[in-house]
Amino acid sequence: KSIVVLISGSGSNLQAIIDAIACGQINGRIAAVLSNKEGVFGLERARQAGIPQIVINHRLFDSRESFDAAMMEAIDAHHPDLIVLAGFMRILTADFVRHYQGRMLNIHPSLLPKYKGLHTHQRAIEAGDSQHGCTVHFVTEELDGGPPAIQAPIDIQTSDDADSLQQRVHSAEHQIYPLAVEWFCADRLALTVSGAVQLDGATLAPEGYQF
Numbered sequence: 001k002s003i004v005v006l007i008s009g010s011g012s013n014l015q016a017i018i019d020a021i022a023c024g025q026i027n028g029r030i031a032a033v034l035s036n037k038e039g040v041f042g043l044e045r046a047r048q049a050g051i052p053q054i055v056i057n058h059r060l061f062d063s064r065e066s067f068d069a070a071m072m073e074a075i076d077a078h079h080p081d082l083i084v085l086a087g088f089m090r091i092l093t094a095d096f097v098r099h100y101q102g103r104m105l106n107i108h109p110s111l112l113p114k115y116k117g118l119h120t121h122q123r124a125i126e127a128g129d130s131q132h133g134c135t136v137h138f139v140t141e142e143l144d145g146g147p148p149a150i151q152a153p154i155d156i157q158t159s160d161d162a163d164s165l166q167q168r169v170h171s172a173e174h175q176i177y178p179l180a181v182e183w184f185c186a187d188r189l190a191l192t193v194s195g196a197v198q199l200d201g202a203t204l205a206p207e208g209y210q211f
C-alpha cells in the first residue's frame with residue numbers, strides 16, 4: 001500500500017513507521033511526507049530515508065479551505081491508500097476529512113475520549129488519573145473524536161511530571177502507530193460505513209484494541 005504521512009515537527013512517529021517498513025513489519029511504502037512547516041526535523045528524516053518531501057506553508061493561504069485544497073491536490077498526486085497524521089498540528093476542514101474517510105489515521109497522546117486537544121499529560125496528572133496513554137484513531141470530522149483503533153494504557157506513577165509521562169507515552173506511540181499501519185496495510189483494520197472499527201472482520205470495543 002501507498003502511504004502519505006503528514007507532519008509538523010520532529011517526526012519520531014514518522015521514523016517509527018519508516019523503521020517498521022524497513023524491517024518488513026509494514027507491507028507498504030511512504031510515497032511522500034508532507035509538512036506545513038519548513039525546516040522541521042521530520043523532513044530531514046524523510047530525506048535520509050529517500051522519501052519525497054512536500055512543504056505547504058499554511059501561512060501562504062488565506063483560508064483553511066484553500067490550504068486543505070492545496071494539500072489534497074499534492075497528496076492525491078501520489079494516489080495514497082492511507083494518510084497518516086503524525087504530529088500534524090493543523091485542524092482539517094470537513095471536506096478534507098470526508099475525502100479521506102476510512103483511510104486516514106491520527107495518533108493522540110491520551111486515552112480518548114479523555115483529553116482531546118493539547119496539554120494532555122498535564123491534564124491527566126492534574127485530574128489525579130492512575131492511567132494515561134495514547135490512541136491511534138480513524139479521523140472523522142470531530143477533532144480527536146474519531147473511533148479508536150488501538151490504545152496503549154500507561155500507569156501514572158506518583159513521581160511523574162508531565163515530561164516524564166510524555167516520554168513514556170511517546171515510546172508507546174512508537175509501538176502502536178506502526179502496528180495500526182501494519183494492520184491497515186494488510187487489510188486487517190477498517191472503518192465500516194456505520195463508523196465502527198473492525199480488526200480481522202470483528203468489531204472492536206469503542207476504546208479500540210488494548211495494547
Ligand code: GRF
Nearest residue numbers: 010011012013087107108109
Ligand atoms: C505526538 O505526541 C502525537 O501524539 C501528537 O504529536 C506528537 C508528534 O510527535 N499528535 P512526533 O513528531 O511524531 O515526534
